[in-house]
Amino acid sequence: MRLIASYIIGLIFGVGISISGMANPAKVLNFFDVAGAWDPSLIFVMGGAVVVTFIGYRFVLKRPAPMLEQKFQLPTRRDLDLPLIGGSAVFGIGWGIAGFCPGGALPALGTGKSEVFIFVAALLAGIFAVNIMNRMRQMRSATA
Template identity: 80%
Template sequence: MRLIASYISGLIFGIGISISGMANPAKVLNFFDIAGTWDPSLIFVMGGALIVTFIGYRFVLRRPAPTFETSFKLPTRSDLDLPLIGGSALFGVGWGIAGFCPGGALPALGTGRSEVIIFTVALLAGIFAAKALQRFAASRAAAA
């Protein structure tokens, strides 16, 4: 049942991303081009997502536990550190350059377009590089 719920959630997310245009890098890049061909329509997509999240979290977190887990997996840290700020900045710059974010690129993989595949490969390479860098930094800290 957990697998079916995950599939349905992913399907709804992917359809929403596709319908909203978030899987189209030209639409996303036009959103960032304020001085040129600005397309403000993604403000409504993001605003809608914020409203749903705001209401949804309050509704869901009233429950003692999720339906298919024993507890909620929520962040425990609230501080701002260099990895968080740097990662956020890198995410934003990458989104602005490529026109894709992971949430928009993964549903767009179904199109088979080369730029989506290249972005996804680069995304995965970045994830593995970040993990390797974290392991390296942890081993250096442990040795010191």
């Protein structure tokens, strides 16, 4: 049942990303080009997502547990640290340069365009590099 629910949720997300234009790097880059061919339409996409999420969380978190899990898995940390700020900066810079974010790039893989595959390969390489660096840091602090 979890696999089916995951598939349906991913399908809805991918269709929404595609319809909204978030899988189109030119549309995203035009959003960031405030001095040129600025396209403000993504403000409405992001605003709509925030409103739906805000309302949805109000209903969902009133339940004792999720439908397919024992308990909710919500973040407990609220502090700002260097990895969070650095990761956010790298994400924003990459989104501004490439026009893709991970959520928009995955549905765009279906276009077969090489730049999407290059972006996803770089994304995966970055994830693996961070995991390796975190393991090395943990090993160093365990031996110290």
